[in-house]
Every structure is written in structure tokens, then in C-alpha cells.
Amino acid sequence: MNILLKMVQIGWRGHRHLLSIDDFSREEFETIFATADILHTYSGEGKQLDLLKGFILKPVFFEPSSRTQNSFEAAMLAMGGSTLSPHSNSTSSMEKGETQADTIITNAQYADFLVIRHPQKNSVRNFTKLLDGQTNRAKIINAGDGPNEHPTQALMDLHTIFKKFNTLDNLTFLLVGDLKYGRTVHSLTLGARKFNNTKIVGFPVGNLKLPNALRKNDYSELDLGQLPKFIKDLNPNSKTVIYATRIQWERMAKKIHKDFDKLDSSIKNQIKREIVSQFNYKISKELLDSTPSQTILLHPLPKGEEINDELFYSNNPKVVPIEQMRYGLSVRMAILGLFAGKEKEISTLYNGLSDISSN
Ligand code: CP
Secondary structure, eight states: HHHHHHHHHHHTTBOBBOOGGGOOHHHHHHHHHHHHHHHTTTTSSOOOOOOTTTTTEEESSSSSSHHEEEHHHHHHHHHHOOOOOOOTTSSSSSTOOOHHHHHHHHHHTSSSSSEEEEEEEEEEHHHHHHTTTTOOOOOOEEEETTTSOOOOHHHHHHHHHHHHHSSSHHHHEEEEEOTTTHHHHHHHHHHHHHHOOOEEEEEETTTTOGGOOOOOOGEOOOGGGGHHHHHSOTTTOOOEEEOOOOOOOOHHHHHOOOTGGGGHHHHHHHHHHHHHHHSSOOHHHHHHTTTSSSEHHHHHOOOOSOOHHHHTTSOTTTTTTTHHHHHHHHHHHHHHHHHHTHHHHHHHHHHHHHHHHHH
């Protein structure tokens, strides 16, 4: 194999693909966050870098997305790269019967990054095996594999927390909602454990409990009804993250109805209402007001009934999901820049920033 191609394939610090948050060290997280901070200055308001000029990204989403897909596309554009049109089952050759695997290997011939979301656990990791031994340059980024993981979401969640508290050590995480199917919760749990003295307390809705594989000594689980008292008893000086998630009703619907995707939208909505009504919960303003002063509420979004618009759009400094969503852009710029091997060029940008601030 061409030695240059091999170097390109090894990727950032030996990681060719980005599949699980657990594959990365604390030091690598910190590099991503510092990079995101630098690149944040260069995003939006007509700014564009040329670091990824000539690089191409292909979004391959077999499940819907608003934030992950758009922020990856926006990140690529802000870095001076290009994006191919997003994959669609109906306009690609999948309509003619081509398999998902053949679709991935096809796209890998034309793009440097394949950002893939898929409904099945470990599917994205399995797609990477198709590239083994092939002379192509594509790196695969897991944008969510079913109920398993969503590593880039956890990176932006941790980055947001770091921006708020200036540390990721000694934090208490209260995970509230669907801890069984919520992949963002799973990646956040794995990521938070890379830092010191992390305490994680789960408050699952109904029987939607954290999978056994993620339960370690730092984890305890209580009934959702105990959340108000637990908050009241927290040390007033503690730094606390409440991480709320929506009910992943579509995963339950697909278990109940094999052909759920083919159902009429009015029937789908009826099924959604029935499932969600069984698991309803809310984070109220009163609950948030009773938290220690150094508390923030995060949510990966989209939100369901668990946070109402009044709280979501309020100027309450503890409510940060909109800011969190914005950091998704700079964190994804950092991921693309680092995985494209532009660490040195990004540090040069940092030196440029220091020059500007010292003048
Ligand atoms: N948080 C998240 O993954 O949002 P999308 O499903 O809109 O990408």
C-alpha cells in the first residue's frame, strides 16, 4: 500500500475512525475542547477557514437528524471543505436494491469523511470493516448507532460543561429520562468517567434504566420521584449537571410494530402518544430553582414534553441546551480538523489569536 495513503488512513493520534467515546483519553478530549475553542472564533458571521479545502464530507443518515447532520455540514463549510448531498434511500441506488454495505463502500470512494447514523447498535463499527484492506482514504464518524452511542454528542456535552465550570473533575451528573435507549446518555457516562471523582446518579423514567454494561461503582440509581429530595440534599457548593433526555419512543414503537416505518403518519402519531403518555415526566422551573447555584441543565435535543417552551426559551442561566447545540458546531469543526491531520495548522491559528489579543 502507498505509504502516504497509509499515513492518511492512520488518522488523528492513531484513531482512523470516531466510533466510541471510550476509545479516547482525557488528554485527547482536552485537545478537542481546546481546538474547538480556537475554531469557535472562526465560525459564523461570514468567516471561513481554508484548512479543509479539498476535503469532502458525505452525510449518510439512515435515521432522521436536525442537529448532527446540519452541524457537521456547517462545520465542513466553515473549515473550507465541501459536502456531498446527504444520502437518501429513495434517490440513491438503494432504490434499485443496492445494500447498505455497498452504499457505504461506494461513498467511501468519493469522500474523506462519512458521517453515518444508523438504527442498529454497532452497525457503524461494522461498516468500518468494509474499508479494511481497501485503498481508500475515508474516515467514518459515528453519528449515532441505534440505542448504543453518540460520541460526538458527548464531546459537545462535555465541552459545554467545561465552558460553564472550567473543570470536568468533581462533578455530579444527574441523568434523567430514558436511560435505556438514550444513546447520548451512554456516551456521556463513558466520557464523564475519564475525569476525576465523577459521581453519576440515574433517575430513569419507568423501567427505562441504564444498561448493566454501563453500571460501575460511580453509578447509583433512584426512582424518579426521589429527584426533588435528592436535589434538596445536595451540597450547596456542588457542581451539578442535570442531563435530561426525551423518551426514545420510536425505538419502543419499532419493537412493538415490526413494520412501524411503513405505517401511516396518523397511526404513527397515535402510537407515539400512547407510548409517551406511559412515561411522561417534566423538569419544572421550581425543581431547577431548588438546585445548587452551580447547576446546569443540559439536553441533547430534540425535546419532548419533559421541558416546556417557557423554561427552554427563558433566560435562566442554568438552562443551557441552546448554547450546547451551538457548541456542536465548533466541536465538530475540531473533530474534522484534527482527523484531517491539521493539528499544527490549528495551533498556528491559536498563535495568531494570541498576537491579536496582545496587540
Ligand atoms: N442531539 C441529536 O443527535 O440531535 P439530532 O437527532 O437532531 O441530530
